[in-house]
Structure formats: C-alpha cells, structure tokens
Amino acid sequence: MLPATARILDANFNRAREALRVLEDYARFQFDHASTSSAIKNLRHELAVVYQSLDAAILLANRNTAADVGTTIKAPDEFTRTSSTTIISANAKRLTEALRVLEETTKLDSPALAEQLEALRYRAYSIEKLLYAISHKASRLAEAQLYVLLTESLCRQPWLQVLKSILAAGTDVVQLREKHLPDAELLNRARQTRELCRQAGAIFILNDRPDIALLAGADGVHVGQSDLPTAELRRLLGGDMLIGVSTSRLAEAQHALEQGASYIAAGPMFATSTKAKDLIAGPRYAAEASRWAAERNIPCVAIGGITPENTSELTAVGIRTVAVCSAVIAANDPATQCQRIKACLAASLATA
Structure with missing residues (x-):
C-alpha cells in the first residue's frame, strides 16, 4: 500500500468514526431515540469490522498529523453551530463524504471492500434523513x-x-x-x-x-x-x-x-x-x-x-x-x- 493511500484511508476512517459517535450520542442523549441510536451503533461497529480487515499497523505507521498541510486550513464557519440540527447536518455530511472517499480508495486494491463501504454509505444516507426528521x-x-x-x-x-x-x-x-x-x-x-x-x-x-x-x-x-x-x-x-x-x-x-x-x-x-x-x-x-x-x-x-x-x-x-x-x-x-x-x-x- 502506498503511503499516500494509507494516509487517505486512515484520515477518512477517523472522520467516519468520529462523525458516527457524534450522531449516535445525539440520537441517544439529545433525542432519546433508541432505534436510531441502535442503527448508528450497528453502522459504527460494521465500519470497525471493515477497518480490521485492513492492516491497521500500516495505516497508523503512515499517519503524520504534524506534517499534514490540511490541519491549518479552516472554513469560516467551522467552529460555529447554532443548534443540534446544524451539528447533526455537519456530522452526517462528514460521515457520508468520508465513506465515499474510503469506497473510492479501496476500489484500487479491494473492490469487495469497496462494495461493503458503498452499502454502509447508503445506510448512512437513510440515517441522515431520519435524524433530520427528528431534529427539524x-x-x-x-x-x-x-x-x-x-x-x-x-x-x-x-x-x-x-x-x-x-x-x-x-x-x-x-x-x-x-x-x-x-x-x-x-x-x-x-x-x-x-x-x-x-x-x-x-x-x-x-x-x-x-x-x-x-x-x-x-x-x-x-x-x-x-x-x-x-x-x-x-x-x-x-x-x-x-x-x-x-x-x-x-x-x-x-x-x-x-x-x-x-x-x-x-x-x-x-x-x-x-x-x-x-x-x-x-x-x-x-x-x-x-x-x-x-x-x-x-x-x-x-x-x-x-x-x-x-x-x-x-x-x-x-x-x-x-x-x-x-x-x-x-x-x-x-x-x-x-x-x-x-x-x-x-x-x-x-x-x-
């Protein structure tokens, strides 16, 4: 695996996991919505199974946060949230975008893994819609x-x-x-x-x-x-x-x-x-x-x-x-x- 590929996978697995945790906690604690919280938790665990099928040691070995040129690039509204709806929207987008990057990148070496990630992305779209309905x-x-x-x-x-x-x-x-x-x-x-x-x-x-x-x-x-x-x-x-x-x-x-x-x-x-x-x-x-x-x-x-x-x-x-x-x-x-x-x-x- 090329170092750049490992960094892309590592960064986007992290983004997806973090976004899922935020969405799960809002479904669980903010909205007290058991079925949605459970669906997000299941998705998070299935993403972990996909991650474990890769060589995690290689991903971690190629992580270089200090030299990452993107860590200093900030959007104007990145630290602004006005309600739980905006938090959910931001993290749902973060999740689906990260899953798409993972899907596209794994097509290079593992088409079967890319298919699994595609299925997870489609489920994430459904969860996003459900959370939007609950919050909006x-x-x-x-x-x-x-x-x-x-x-x-x-x-x-x-x-x-x-x-x-x-x-x-x-x-x-x-x-x-x-x-x-x-x-x-x-x-x-x-x-x-x-x-x-x-x-x-x-x-x-x-x-x-x-x-x-x-x-x-x-x-x-x-x-x-x-x-x-x-x-x-x-x-x-x-x-x-x-x-x-x-x-x-x-x-x-x-x-x-x-x-x-x-x-x-x-x-x-x-x-x-x-x-x-x-x-x-x-x-x-x-x-x-x-x-x-x-x-x-x-x-x-x-x-x-x-x-x-x-x-x-x-x-x-x-x-x-x-x-x-x-x-x-x-x-x-x-x-x-x-x-x-x-x-x-x-x-x-x-x-x-």
Whole structure:
C-alpha cells in the first residue's frame, strides 16, 4: 500500500468514526431515540469490522498529523453551530463524504471492500434523513395540517384509546392538555404520549409545563399569554424545543416571535366550550396572522371551535394547519372525525 493511500484511508476512517459517535450520542442523549441510536451503533461497529480487515499497523505507521498541510486550513464557519440540527447536518455530511472517499480508495486494491463501504454509505444516507426528521421539528410543524388537543375529561372513550385512534388516523401534532393531573401522573402520561407519537411520526407538545416537557422528552411546549414568558422558556428549553404561544392579536404574535416562539396559535376562531374566551378573534385575525406568519417563515395554527364544517372559512384566508379538541376527542369515532377534517382541509386547500 502506498503511503499516500494509507494516509487517505486512515484520515477518512477517523472522520467516519468520529462523525458516527457524534450522531449516535445525539440520537441517544439529545433525542432519546433508541432505534436510531441502535442503527448508528450497528453502522459504527460494521465500519470497525471493515477497518480490521485492513492492516491497521500500516495505516497508523503512515499517519503524520504534524506534517499534514490540511490541519491549518479552516472554513469560516467551522467552529460555529447554532443548534443540534446544524451539528447533526455537519456530522452526517462528514460521515457520508468520508465513506465515499474510503469506497473510492479501496476500489484500487479491494473492490469487495469497496462494495461493503458503498452499502454502509447508503445506510448512512437513510440515517441522515431520519435524524433530520427528528431534529427539524419546526419544519415538520410547518408541514402539519391536523393538530389535536387531548384532554381526558373531554374524551368519550379512554384517553389512551383516543390517542391511538387519532394517531392511526394521521394526526400530525398532539398536544397533551391536562391542567389538573398530579405531577407524577402527568409525567407518566406525557411519556406514554411521547412514545406513541414518536412511533407514529407525530409531533408531541405538552401544554403549560416546560419542566414535565423536558423530563418526558416532548418535542415542545405550548403556553398562553398569562403563562411563563416565552423568553424565559427559551432560556430554559434551549434552541431545539418547539415553543408555541396562543395569540388573539398581531401584537401578541410579534412579541412571541421576538421572544423566541417557534409557532403561534391564532384564535379562538369560533365560539368554543373547551376554553372560555371573552374575545373571538375569528377568521379576520386568521387572515392577518397567516399573512404575517408567512412573511416571517413561522408556522401559524388556527385554534378554537374548529369543525369539519368551518375549515373552509380558514383555508380561504391562508390557514394551512388547524388545532381541534372537542370536535375530535369528544366524538363517538375520533379517527373518522380526524379523517373528515383532513379531507375537508385537503379539498379546501385544493381550491384555495
């Protein structure tokens, strides 16, 4: 093996291993995602098997970090990361690029080894996509259509059965809203909800309680105007967790955005028995809020008194995501009601 070839292989095995370790730790500790962490770990071990099939002593003997001309070349943003998403993106790219270099280089002497590395690279692409979906919550929220608030006292069926039904029916976001549960019970319920949402690919939001949201591994927390200030929540929760804020005026929406909100809920749109409100913001505010939010690239969720029959009034003014509560969870068949609302949304959006 030529010395230059050994150095190329050594450097890129190191890059790939380091990137895999970063990705595995973020899947494990940041996102508490067991299946993804396991997939990355398996890939890391299989890469180690490939490495062991080469002469590691030759690779190490040709390593010369002190004389490596590339160690002093730095990209302008190399030491800048703004969130876990950017860390994952950087390391996923580092992994796939390193695997490609290893694959191309081993084609010189070991085509069979190159085929193994190609297979590992394709798996790395799939892991990158999965981690992106897990970490890029705001983008997932922007693509959501149906957001359901779950409160046991409003359910006609056992709450867990309702949750499973609405997830099977394609609910994109679930907000657990339980104002009166003891903390231990709320934490347990939040963890159950998180796990089922994760399995279904849905976003899980907890109402009001950032402490429980953190402990349960929720995707985010939702607060009202009289709850903890958004800026304080952002300080507590960091940059990766979603924060939603209820608003009924543009001034409230603007303040929420300035303080670090990930999305706004605009409402109430119509009269509702779920939560008493003196002011009905209505579709006029939905129109203002949806335009305002689109200009600032922040998701806007319409909420309050929404049913299959009135969704068209909201999509007509720019709303793409609706949050519902009693219309779904108090129904005899929550799954069918979810499907009705999604069908109404799809039909309305198609002609909007």
